Amino acid sequence: MVLDAPTAVCAEVDPELWFPEKGGSTRDPKRLCRSCPLMAACLEWALDHPSESRHGVWGGMSEGERYALRRRRRTLAPAVTGADDDELAEVA
Numbered sequence: 001m002v003l004d005a006p007t008a009v010c011a012e013v014d015p016e017l018w019f020p021e022k023g024g025s026t027r028d029p030k031r032l033c034r035s036c037p038l039m040a041a042c043l044e045w046a047l048d049h050p051s052e053s054r055h056g057v058w059g060g061m062s063e064g065e066r067y068a069l070r071r072r073r074r075t076l077a078p079a080v081t082g083a084d085d086d087e088l089a090e091v092a
């Protein structure tokens with residue numbers, strides 16, 4: 001039996017919707033991302049690859065939201081793990 005792989009919602013809609021003009025609304029692509037079976041994996045990929053996902057909505061988050069989440073994670077990581085930045089860099 002072959003299972004169907006989940007399909008990204010953005011693969012079935014005009015991809016330009018995920019890249020609104022500067023200052024444009026991100027409401028519609030975020031809403032569509034929330035119905036996407038790949039949302040969590042997409043967001044993690046975008047967070048791990050900021051230069052490749054610099055623009056647009058990925059994993060239900062705008063550029064600014066992803067930037068803020070990356071900063072929060074960097075801030076929280078030492079508090080959660082007890083590791084300092086040098087130790088975290090060694091395992092990254």
Ligand code: SF4
Pocket residue numbers: 008009010011018032033034036037038039040042043057058059060
């Ligand atoms: S979560 Fe990622 S893969 Fe899914 S629709 Fe949004 S941008 Fe596309």
